[in-house]
Amino acid sequence: MKIRRALATAVAAAVTAPAVLLSVTPAFADTQPGAQSQTQTQNKQGKPTIKELEKAAAEAQKAYDEAVKARDEAQVTVRKALDELTKDSHPLVAAAKAAEQAAKEAAAAKTTADQAVTDAKAAIAELPETATEEQKTAAATALSEAEATAATAAATKTAADTEAAGAVKAQDDARVAAARAAGAADKALDDALAAKVAADAALAKAKKEAEEEGQDCEPELNLTADVTGLPSTLVAGTTTDFSVRVTNGSKRHMDEIIAYAGVHATDKTGLKDTGKFFRLQWSTKASPKWQNINKHNYIDAVGALKPGARADVKLRLTVDKAAPAGNGVAFIAADFYNEDGSCGGAPGLDMYEFDVKAAGSKPGKPEDAKPAETTKPSTGDTGHKPQGSTSGTPVKTGTDGSLAATGSSSATTSIALAGGAAVLLGAAAVFVVRRRKAGSDA
Known part of the structure; x- marks a missing residue:
């Protein structure tokens, strides 16, 4: 089975991207000066x-x-x-x-x-x-x-x-x-x-x-990424540090772990994407300096994990003081790659919901953000399972990959109203993992 993870940011962009940008192909290059000779050269060289x-x-x-x-x-x-x-x-x-x-x-x-x-x-x-x-x-x-x-x-x-x-x-x-x-x-x-x-x-x-054309990947529910320290309420103009613990609960060695972290948010109406007001950074023991999450939302500094081993990734979420009150979701997951070409990860993204208050508000004493549970295929493995309790309003996916209306939190409702349903669909129901193709990183 081929596995793909639809990145939340990519799905969100697809909701609003102009059709003209989505329909343009590389054939445009043929209309540019010198494009023909350049194309011929590329055809000769591959x-x-x-x-x-x-x-x-x-x-x-x-x-x-x-x-x-x-x-x-x-x-x-x-x-x-x-x-x-x-x-x-x-x-x-x-x-x-x-x-x-x-x-x-x-x-x-x-x-x-x-x-x-x-x-x-x-x-x-x-x-x-x-x-x-x-x-x-x-x-x-x-x-x-x-x-x-x-x-x-x-x-x-x-x-x-x-x-x-x-x-x-x-x-x-x-x-x-x-x-x-x-x-x-x-x-x-x-x-x-x-x-x-x-x-x-x-x-x-x-x-x-x-x-x-790349290597097929397989589901691995025992590679987990659990969030701790992310409050259920954030205030605009503040910075919050939390962590993600990646655990290899399987019986196999994983040569390289790639963690995924992303944030999607809307205002209270759910009609306006407010993601531009959020900045997510990461730090690991191997790379202690804070770095911005790249455009693909992947963190490739976790390293290898032996069976039963775990590694922590520190995350820092800064909410601009201009951010309006609303709701948000943090998406977390992990993938693995082995030198023999095998790869895999969890079929979906764990979603941690939080509220956003306007700058100057009092956060009170919020609890940790709870993961919205998603249905995942059973492997029959009795190894490590994701830690943390689930919310009372889980978001589930139906057999056809659609979101099942089994309940919703304020964050999920707002995102759905904003057209963010596509984000949740891609995050919870679509199983996608990046694959390396020989020569693509050359």
Whole structure:
């Protein structure tokens, strides 16, 4: 039987992930420059390893983050540039206003000069028949001078109009250039996002193929992970230390133990996921420094366990002071891997329910969080069983893998209302264990 553990975080993400991100495939890479030659090279050299794809995905993520930063900076720059272009103190704005004023004055001068020509012509027409030659000559000279002045005014106006149009165009060009810079940053961000989606899809596909082609694992109910010290009530703005004891209650040696720990939470309505306000860290005897739980929620520093042996993992759960009141569940489990390729673990995740109170609240004297019991296949083994009492409102799974309505705590109800039923379904009813594929970690 092939075993898989559906990570709570992965299931939760699947509930809200945009369809476009879930449907993109690595085929996108064929649309990128140089993709064809790169694909041909990969075909000759074989498929890229998971490690190489993880590196590519990390680089794509980094490029996307940088593109987001560049886009944000570009938007700030554009807003500032456009704002400056509305101020009279800006050189282009001042030049445009001056040129427009000069054009206005030139137009007025031309109008005056044209009127002088009109008046000079009228004066000649009104000369009496008795006008002397001197009067006629003076009138003609006045007309000639008026026409010359009008011609100069017309040329000045044309030049001023050209200058004003150029100044206004320079001002408009500056606005267009700023908008184009913002557009280029937006386009770069779109390209980076597309590359990131393609890289993530390629990595996900490779991991799925590795799981499907990897070693089959088997159920092992006698590998247990029991929580102690996790209170049933947490207060926002506080940090809680608790522990997980991993015990090999079987009769076999386990070469490597991988512990799993994750948290899912909602507000009181159960309609809002509040997981972003929680940070989970771990520490072991072999690795005493506190470390953040990785994105897969696995802790790979437990080591080997002989039959009957046990190991403790310290956990630290920090709830941000901005976290709203609500409910939460801590998911705990353990898997094993042996050098001979055998592997396994418990079919589901143990779920420990807790309440969350707003910052500044009094926690009172809460009891330890109780595990919500899940049905697991019987092995007939009389070895070690999970310690700790179960809650009076267990969450069970039916024969078809669905959640059975045998009762629910406030935490379970809220999570279900939030669409977190998918999380519980994946945690309690789906049996999934990671498998190593030769070369995937190379």
